[in-house]
Amino acid sequence: MSRKSGWRELPIGGNLYEPGSSLKYKTGSWRIFRPVLDEAKCTRCLLCWIYCPEPSIDRLKDRVEINYDFCKGCGICAAECPVKAIQMVEER
Amino acid sequence: MQRTIGVTGDEAVAYAAKQSSVDVIAAYPITPQTIIVEQFAQYVANGEVHTEFMCVESEHSALSACIGASLTGARVFTATASQGLALMHEMLYIASSMRCPIVMAVANRALSAPINIYADHSDMMGSRDSGWIQIYAEDAQEAYDWTLQTFDIAEKHDIMLPVSVNLDGFTISHSMEGISVLEDEDAKKFLPPRPLHYVIDPDKPITIGAGNNPEYYFEFKRQQEDALRRAFKAVLETTQRFRRISGRKYGILDTYGLEDADVAMIGLGSCMGTAMEAARALRRKGEKVGAIKLWLYRPFPEREILKTLEGLKSLAVIDRSCSFGAPNGALCSDILSTIHDANLKLKISNVVCGLGGRDITVPMMESIYKRALKQSNVKHVKKEVSFLGVRE
Numbered sequence: 511m512s513r514k515s516g517w518r519e520l521p522i523g524g525n526l527y528e529p530g531s532s533l534k535y536k537t538g539s540w541r542i543f544r545p546v547l548d549e550a551k552c553t554r555c556l557l558c559w560i561y562c563p564e565p566s567i568d569r570l571k572d573r574v575e576i577n578y579d580f581c582k583g584c585g586i587c588a589a590e591c592p593v594k595a596i597q598m599v600e601e602r
Numbered sequence: 603m604q605r606t607i608g609v610t611g612d613e614a615v616a617y618a619a620k621q622s623s624v625d626v627i628a629a630y631p632i633t634p635q636t637i638i639v640e641q642f643a644q645y646v647a648n649g650e651v652h653t654e655f656m657c658v659e660s661e662h663s664a665l666s667a668c669i670g671a672s673l674t675g676a677r678v679f680t681a682t683a684s685q686g687l688a689l690m691h692e693m694l695y696i697a698s699s700m701r702c703p704i705v706m707a708v709a710n711r712a713l714s715a716p717i718n719i720y721a722d723h724s725d726m727m728g729s730r731d732s733g734w735i736q737i738y739a740e741d742a743q744e745a746y747d748w749t750l751q752t753f754d755i756a757e758k759h760d761i762m763l764p765v766s767v768n769l770d771g772f773t774i775s776h777s778m779e780g781i782s783v784l785e786d787e788d789a790k791k792f793l794p795p796r797p798l799h800y801v802i803d804p805d806k807p808i809t810i811g812a813g814n815n816p817e818y819y820f821e822f823k824r825q826q827e828d829a830l831r832r833a834f835k836a837v838l839e840t841t842q843r844f845r846r847i848s849g850r851k852y853g854i855l856d857t858y859g860l861e862d863a864d865v866a867m868i869g870l871g872s873c874m875g876t877a878m879e880a881a882r883a884l885r886r887k888g889e890k891v892g893a894i895k896l897w898l899y900r901p902f903p904e905r906e907i908l909k910t911l912e913g914l915k916s917l918a919v920i921d922r923s924c925s926f927g928a929p930n931g932a933l934c935s936d937i938l939s940t941i942h943d944a945n946l947k948l949k950i951s952n953v954v955c956g957l958g959g960r961d962i963t964v965p966m967m968e969s970i971y972k973r974a975l976k977q978s979n980v981k982h983v984k985k986e987v988s989f990l991g992v993r994e
Contacts (some may be wrong), residue, residue, distance in 0.1 A: 517820075517825045523699065525800065526810075
């Protein structure tokens with residue numbers, strides 16, 4: 511969201527009259543550590559996709575991709591990866 | 603056309619809720635509940651109303667159910683007292699911030715411990731900052747009249763806030779009085795069905811009660827504060843309309859003897875009737891005393907109070923609850939901040955009395971007036987809270 515609404519413009523009581531507001535609310539900035547995927551090591555087992563609580567592992571046709579707009583950097587994917595294909599790297 | 607009926611304060615409130623065509627009531631009918639919901643349950647059992655009566659498992663659930671019902675557009679009423687209100691505490695804030703125009707009667711009673719079910723304002727004062735519009739009634743007539751009127755205030759589209767109608771436990775809630783009631787048709791004319799500001803429609807889903815992080819929460823609190831302050835105007839509009847239909851005059855506050863008074867007392871609820879009785883007796887003896895009874899406590903009517911204080915030399919503030927460790931009682935703190943910038947030469951004294959149902963008598967009120975009269979001629983008054991009617 512570019513400009514945030516002032517209190518006079520917001521619907522009363524915080525009601526949302528359109529669905530999907532979470533998509534507009536990016537939580538990636540909460541991250542301290544960023545998961546970085548090594549494509550060469552990845553076996554496409556999808557354990558990271560199963561365990562990601564957000565879910566911020568996007569499943570593409572033949573591989574997975576980490577969605578940094580919403581990944582909060584919890585590190586569960588790196589911990590669960592059986593081949594250590596995900597490294598947690600400090601954000602700068 | 604009006605009729606006179608003999609009822610307790612509880613029954614008066616239930617009768618008003620019945621005439622308000624309430625859609626949903628959720629209540630937990632056990633101590634410290636009052637006869638209000640018991641009486642209403644009887645209306646439901648007799649088929650006199652078309653209200654959905656939900657018996658839930660606690661006061662917390664009662665208000666939760668009321669919030670859910672109110673969000674669908676229903677006109678919702680409930681009643682509670684003391685510990686019950688305390689158990690609702692969490693949901694009080696949710697009702698006001700989700701902008702649910704619920705009307706709730708509170709038969710003001712003490713909080714434990716020691717266990718005590720009698721009148722004082724500890725319960726509502728503990729919930730003072732919950733964002734509810736707060737009205738205090740002096741007797742059963744006022745409790746009936748305010749219950750009818752507060753639905754109209756709560757449901758106005760620029761307010762949409764819950765209201766508590768406070769009536770002193772036992773003193774009003776369980777005492778029988780003759781009161782004038784509107785005919786059902788007149789009540790219906792005064793209070794048409796609740797206006798809807800949005801419709802719950804499964805084909806057009808909306809989200810209610812979404813999470814708000816630091817980026818938005820503050821804006822909604824600011825919005826709430828603005829809505830609460832709109833109640834000043836709404837109370838005046840509604841009471842004027844009610845006066846035309848009932849002949850009874852309400853407003854933000856009521857005064858007695860202030861035309862020429864040197865000394866006045868200000869307070870909430872039934873004890874102000876006692877104060878006015880004491881003032882009447884003293885005025886017969888030539889003492890210039892008066893009384894200010896606040897109907898509206900939240901939002902706090904600073905401007906209206908200041909108008910009444912002009913010309914007074916001394917003001918006694920009655921608090922019927924204890925703000926432990928605070929410099930003054932709750933009402934007195936509000937009064938002191940109201941007069942802070944007003945440049946009034948007014949001596950303020952704070953009296954805490956009537957806790958846990960301790961009787962507030964006419965001689966007690968006379969003694970407060972006499973002390974305030976003495977103080978009005980003294981140069982410096984040591985500011986302190988006095989506890990009246992407690993054994994040393």
